Amino acid sequence: MARKLTFRQAVNEALRQEMRRDPTVILLGEDIAGGKGSPGEQDAWGGDMGITKGLIGEFGERRVIDTPISESAFIGAAVGAATSGLRPVAELMFVDFMGVCFDQIFNQAAKFRYMFGGKAKTPVVIRTQMGAGYRAAAQHSQCLYPLFTHIPGLKCVVPSGAYDCKGLLTQAIRDDDPVIFFEHKLLYDVAEDVPEEQYTIPFGEANVVREGNDVTIVALARMVSFAKTAAETLAKEGIDCEVIDPRTTSPLDLDTILESVRRTGRLVVVDEAHPRCNMAADIAAQVAEQAFGALRAPPRMVTAPHTPVPFSPSLEDLFVPSPEKIATAVREARAYKA
Amino acid sequence: MARKLTFRQAVNEALRQEMRRDPTVILLGEDIAGGKGSPGEQDAWGGDMGITKGLIGEFGERRVIDTPISESAFIGAAVGAATSGLRPVAELMFVDFMGVCFDQIFNQAAKFRYMFGGKAKTPVVIRTQMGAGYRAAAQHSQCLYPLFTHIPGLKCVVPSGAYDCKGLLTQAIRDDDPVIFFEHKLLYDVAEDVPEEQYTIPFGEANVVREGNDVTIVALARMVSFAKTAAETLAKEGIDCEVIDPRTTSPLDLDTILESVRRTGRLVVVDEAHPRCNMAADIAAQVAEQAFGALRAPPRMVTAPHTPVPFSPSLEDLFVPSPEKIATAVREARAYKA
Amino acid sequence: MQINRTELLEAYRKMRTIRVFEERVHEEFATGQMPGFVHLYAGEEASAVGVCLNLSDDDKICSTHRGHGHCIAKGCDVPGMMLELYGRRDGLCGGKGGSMHIADLSKGMMGANAIVGGGPPLACGAALAAKTLGTGKVAVTFTGDGGSNQGTTFESMNFASVLKLPVVFVFENNGYAETTGSSWSVACGDIVNRAPAFAMPGVMVDGHDFFAVHEAASEAIARARAGEGPTLIEVKVDRYFGHHEGDSEKYRAPGEVAKLRAEKDCLKRFRKRVTEAGLLQAGELDAIDRDVGALIDRSVKAALAAPMPTAADLMTDVYISY
């Protein structure tokens, strides 16, 4: 049965249901219950965004583990535990904190299986918040999934809504490879129909969010809804957009994108990350290489600028790609004449 | 006066000359002199590849500083010192170690100026070794410059030979922004004519290594010589390649690349980094977006595969893009018919 | 350690400014007009001011996400800070940094830092510069109890000790890291117990007592200036507000803050001590209170009326040249 759930609730439910099903799933992170060693209530926060609230009540301290501020230690511990019989889900509070623990992710978790000749299994999930729009400034607002996507051995999930979130997170926990699960902080309060029962969404299968024949828009995470808004505006102008949400950047469902571009001949990629070496470039380049003959206009990239994320609301609103910018790029692609 | 210098000697000379000229330049790193606190010779190593050998003799312990194995501390110290009147050149022995100190680079050094409203100046250089081919396996062979190129506020230098190395490193030290200077370990023993006197090479100016009219090959660092080899083979087949070495990935001299592609109509980008969100994609996508009308064939990307770097020589040799693979891509680009 | 009248007045003015600034930001935030994550320093004033009174503009400090107090103690422009918190164009950082990145290098304030453990390596760098250039200057890094568990902090202490850097590690232990109790997260109980592991002197001081903090800092800073290397100071303090504005504070004991405010307020203690000892007159302090109140008032009004940055500002200040 489907009910409306926010993205926040979808994460919580996916964790709860999978923890019920599989006793080897544990959670680790800073203040994910909250109140550890403090005089007041336990489960005082449920993480800084309240995502994991209530889980310690059901699963106890043995499985919902608050940690000191020691990301290398606890992310590394999650990785080590994953090679030793658990399926840990660690919370890196903001992906911006990767800089103090990246080694455990990209040199350890990502490479074990290959370095050890196929003999390791590291089923760890790292959940992390990303994205601009919260007025959280340069060190709490980055996307950074391109950095993780670059690394062989990692899988990267960038859900755009509550329904996908639940299915992808359930898949992530059951997956036997290390998964980085990016939660856009501006999506937490957005609700969608979400079935009560468990389900999984396979990685590497894009979702065609809207069908259309004139221009293919590929968008990630929060940008998917912006792309849909743009598509609706454009529909009124007689431009029929296909909107594709890859859902995972690694693996990437390039086939669905290629198939679409072969039909539309036009591509706009929308990526909230900084412009250099990002997913917009990744997708645009692969499409240009593999569907060149089908392209009737230059592939267009709509991204954040090459600047840190500014604090001031007036600047941050300019920083994030907007439905208007997406629409402009689509119009230009559509209007292109060789 | 120019003499033959190896890339290794070029780094050493650039450091030495700039340290003579500017008393605020200091060096920091593990074993960069060597023998600190040990009973034998001081300057025992000059860094693990002998690059900084001899500098402590001339400049003393005050300016050539061995450190404990504490990358966050000493890279961070270099960054902090750069805001406080020094021009530190820190050595991150292998770029693979970024995982234990990335925060100090991407959240601190890179963002100070923006976060502080233009009021900071952080003239720090981080020299680091990169690249495969040394049988150094998964945690000592990565390129990783795409990760740094993604970050606004950093400049990234990827020299391909001794001459450029000296001029670019001198520029890096004089530059007022944070610079990551990538030294490909397989280039250290390669010699070129290098002038004795100091000179600088500006960032963001590509070097057209070979002129040609049929296909544009853009290659980085060690791949430049591979591209030249491929171009020579292809010349015999009547394919006239232009080879462009961007020298810096951030800033990137896109204009020179675009101008070339507008002439040749064909682009092959060679990048030793892993294929996802890398420089090959970055350049191919920008060219596809901005010179679409000029392209007569799909842009091609020749990169390492999406695997960690394997240890076994037989596998590592397959891992690294080869002149043959480059030549094949060029031939395909040349042969492409719409 | 002698503190003269001028210094005492200055200390009181700064502590008072911090307190009123923070209380006011608390109110302003509640109106919904102040953007971002805001972490208030109220209750901890004696720490920042007790330490920074020993420093000149050329000495450096590195701060944390809870940085307003350190800014004010180090002499940053208060109206400029308020503009910054509101994201205004003329803010201390042009509106680009906000509360978590507020900085003024010209005052030796190297920045709040939104990365826990971000400051200690940077402070080592400032200290290294001072040592290399022979300026006799020092660096101080403020870290919380939570931040004391970060690897970057630990290794900076060893690094500083090995290189005998003129740096002081001040740990402001306010009992909590977000919701997490420091008596739990710091395995050895008191942070000061870690000093021997880094071969540096360690002192614990009562952060409600401005004079105790000032004295401990003064000694540590003198050691640093004399080339004798780093010192660890643990300052026991309390925070009067939530971790950040909006925090429900359920992890605290009922009535905890009210009790702290009543019994351990560093400002009240300071006032009592200096007036009872006849060092300053109550009237002088009252005048400062009025001044400060007016300053904060003015600052908020100015900030609310000030212009935002515009599109032209988005792309500037990324590089010096590019």
Place this chain on the structure above:
Amino acid sequence: MQINRTELLEAYRKMRTIRVFEERVHEEFATGQMPGFVHLYAGEEASAVGVCLNLSDDDKICSTHRGHGHCIAKGCDVPGMMLELYGRRDGLCGGKGGSMHIADLSKGMMGANAIVGGGPPLACGAALAAKTLGTGKVAVTFTGDGGSNQGTTFESMNFASVLKLPVVFVFENNGYAETTGSSWSVACGDIVNRAPAFAMPGVMVDGHDFFAVHEAASEAIARARAGEGPTLIEVKVDRYFGHHEGDSEKYRAPGEVAKLRAEKDCLKRFRKRVTEAGLLQAGELDAIDRDVGALIDRSVKAALAAPMPTAADLMTDVYISY
């Protein structure tokens, strides 16, 4: 702590195997046919073996770049290791890892690690798994003196102590990190002095004495199994070769290694002690020496003759599914 005859023979066999393996790798490397960075453990045998004799296959260890000794002590297949060092297809890691990434999870050997400080967080994880699953198993992480200064190591100690994890931190202090002296880089002199900072017991042992190591490890492991949390053990050892093969070793005192070999060899000491005490016969040990010599010989010959991985192997083992 009682050690029975079988265990003593096993201990000697393993120490001897490590020694001969390393001496032989040293020779093989010199021929230019062995690729990569190779760091030899010769001289430190009593540490790995003294610790690991207390462990079963289900207990875990994390190692360092200097990992051959830990592998052998933990029961990894010796011919498979030699194949791996030569990058052969049938090596312990299919030739993909090499010396710096050699591992065998089925033996509880979680890997050499080419990142200094890489192991301690992972060992905390193995210990956390043991604790969560209630298996009674433990994890041991080996770290060098140089690695003791890495932030990841420090924070793992606090983390393990806070969570009372069944993990033992073994610091093999061989006096050097590459060329850098440990008495300089470890500000507090002996690493064991750091134990109180992490509220865990600390012991220093003479790493030339197998029995001393074994006893200290046995106690620490028993504590861990009993749920009493982590222990720090500093083992003073010596390395007989350079940091890596090819090292000029100019940072050492002249004659240093010859003296160490003559006076402090853990294998000689072991032999002397067990034969003098009548625990084992010289002949038994000689037989082991012969066995081991033959094993290493065979391993090298087999490795040299074995096939390399091929193109088909390049893209496998990145993911379980993708």
